[in-house]
Amino acid sequence: MNKSFLDKLVSGVSHVSVLLFSLVCLYPLLLTYMISFSDENLVQINGFKLIPEKFSFATYQFLWESASRNIINAYLVTIAVTIVGTLTSMLVSTMLAYVMSQKTVRYRNEISLFCYFTVIFSAGLVPWYIVCVTVLHINNTFFGLFLPYAVNVFNVFLLRNYFQSIPDSIVESAKMDGANPFTIYHRLIIPLSQTAMFTVGLFYAMQFWNDWNLAILLMTKKSLYPMQYYLYSLLSSAKALASGQNIVNASNISIPTETVKMAATVITITPVLFFFPFVQKYFVKGIIVGAVKG
Numbered sequence: 324m325n326k327s328f329l330d331k332l333v334s335g336v337s338h339v340s341v342l343l344f345s346l347v348c349l350y351p352l353l354l355t356y357m358i359s360f361s362d363e364n365l366v367q368i369n370g371f372k373l374i375p376e377k378f379s380f381a382t383y384q385f386l387w388e389s390a391s392r393n394i395i396n397a398y399l400v401t402i403a404v405t406i407v408g409t410l411t412s413m414l415v416s417t418m419l420a421y422v423m424s425q426k427t428v429r430y431r432n433e434i435s436l437f438c439y440f441t442v443i444f445s446a447g448l449v450p451w452y453i454v455c456v457t458v459l460h461i462n463n464t465f466f467g468l469f470l471p472y473a474v475n476v477f478n479v480f481l482l483r484n485y486f487q488s489i490p491d492s493i494v495e496s497a498k499m500d501g502a503n504p505f506t507i508y509h510r511l512i513i514p515l516s517q518t519a520m521f522t523v524g525l526f527y528a529m530q531f532w533n534d535w536n537l538a539i540l541l542m543t544k545k546s547l548y549p550m551q552y553y554l555y556s557l558l559s560s561a562k563a564l565a566s567g568q569n570i571v572n573a574s575n576i577s578i579p580t581e582t583v584k585m586a587a588t589v590i591t592i593t594p595v596l597f598f599f600p601f602v603q604k605y606f607v608k609g610i611i612v613g614a615v616k617g
Contacts, residue, residue: 411473
């Protein structure tokens, strides 16, 4: 089909605009990687530059020599929390969303209202902390790193909207064949909702991977520190050492305060950058399809 000059002009401008916007988004990421491999002294003198004046692995060497064992442990904790937390949240969220999507459930509107009510009104941080510590007793436990985030109402409504887009005839035919609600849920609804499952699963995985709030509020054991919170504490310690608040040993070690921030960021985001391209198509499709019916 032949395009007019105006169509070609609009298409060209759109492609150039998207390319420029992509470069603007990519620049901070490239800058972060380059600074992490830069010499600390030159960074403090000349500031941040996209092309390092002198490449150096001193920052990564400092992190490896000073905290390699703790970093590996924090990585393992974060990976475990992300996997277990995502599976738990997906199980609870999909079951709740399936119940709210079924027209035959008597109190499904009341359940939806109750979930929506929690988005608008909250008891606050202090009651939440009291419940977690004195009632559930999940402080300083592995469960405390994911149970408080087991249900996200936005994700539940996204799944509910997607489940409602599945034709009722499929469910009715399964009921006529003698399938019970749980069989319909795990043998029909879940396989037909892979796009939404990948999308919401990515939301939950990113939430658990990037979270450090639960560790600050509920964790005092260093063995349970996730990656985000451990790097935060490591950066605070490096800054304190560099400012002379603590005593540095006699070898007069130079603490890379600026480049270590970027190196910590690189350590955190690199696994996500490798994982995201594999689920990006499900992410985009799930958002579009899940928002059609509501």
